[in-house]
Amino acid sequence: MSDTVWIVLFRGVGGKTLLPVKPLRDKLAEAGFRHVATYINSGNAVVVSERSRETVRAAISEICAREFGFEKDIHLVSLAEWERLIAQNPFPEATGAGKYLHAAVLGAEPKAADVTALRVHAVDGESIAVVDRVAYLHTPHGFGLSKLAAKFDKGIKVPNTARNWNTVVRLGDLARAAARAA
Template sequence: MSDGTAYIVLFRGVGGKTQLPVARLRETLTAAGFDNVATYINSGNAVLKSALSRGEVASRVAEVCARDFAFDKDVHVATRAEWRALIAANPFPEAVETPTFLHAALLADAPEPARVEALRALAAGGEDIAIVGTVAYLHTPHGFGTSKLAAKFDKGIGVANTARNWNTVLKLDELAAAADV
């Protein structure tokens, strides 16, 4: 077992015109000194292992991606332990049966309660939002793409964030477990 911590790295806003080619991203992060680098789908997800702190990992990854990919959007980082806690704290266990209708968003800071309530007021037909620490969980049982709550979430929450559906959350946990050797 090598020294260090397994981290989940989420890049905000990947897709469309903003691309981080996964093979090149893996190579670049490995060359930057990170261990056990893996990526998951072309939407800005990576896992790696490092002896650096979470903040140092975020800074170094952002620096490397700005230099090598002209990527200047937010980079969110969680330890494997934090990711496991995110999974365990899911306030919508009934939603895991349809994992594309459950999303977890890492938040840079705790949002203002009034903003959360304004978003909750948009919820329709069993939808809901819950904040646990600096994670927002969105349950959209009739589809994320048709939800007004989901459509207004990004700007409405009022803090930098990036969200992943539950399938991706679980796959990143699996990849982080493999990286943590």
């Protein structure tokens, strides 16, 4: 198997759940992952490995449980998938203010009826669209003020983890740098 650059998205980091980035980078490197990078203290990493997605996820899950007591979902997205996530953004006009656009990586395809039910909560310019197991939420008045955003996690009814567009762009930059170094 050839090298794959993986963007690692840890669900639920922040508040009471911490995942210290320097020790995380060190432990991932010790486990044989290459070109390890982390981005801000909210559950984002980039690694390079020739292992399969499930083997990488299992190894990272085991490290996190053993070293940090972290036992929440971990979503892996390859660099190629991340590039598609960026390219397929249905709200390109919203990328200038990246904190108002979020991409949620979904663990499964949601039911159309659940997405439709979420749209009921959108107000005044807010939008949600699902493209290839990514939900894009545009909340121009602020994610924290949005009923759509507040209802999203339970309403989408599939495992997920979301990042604002500024983080999406930065993780893409880190992943491309890892690919060049690999």
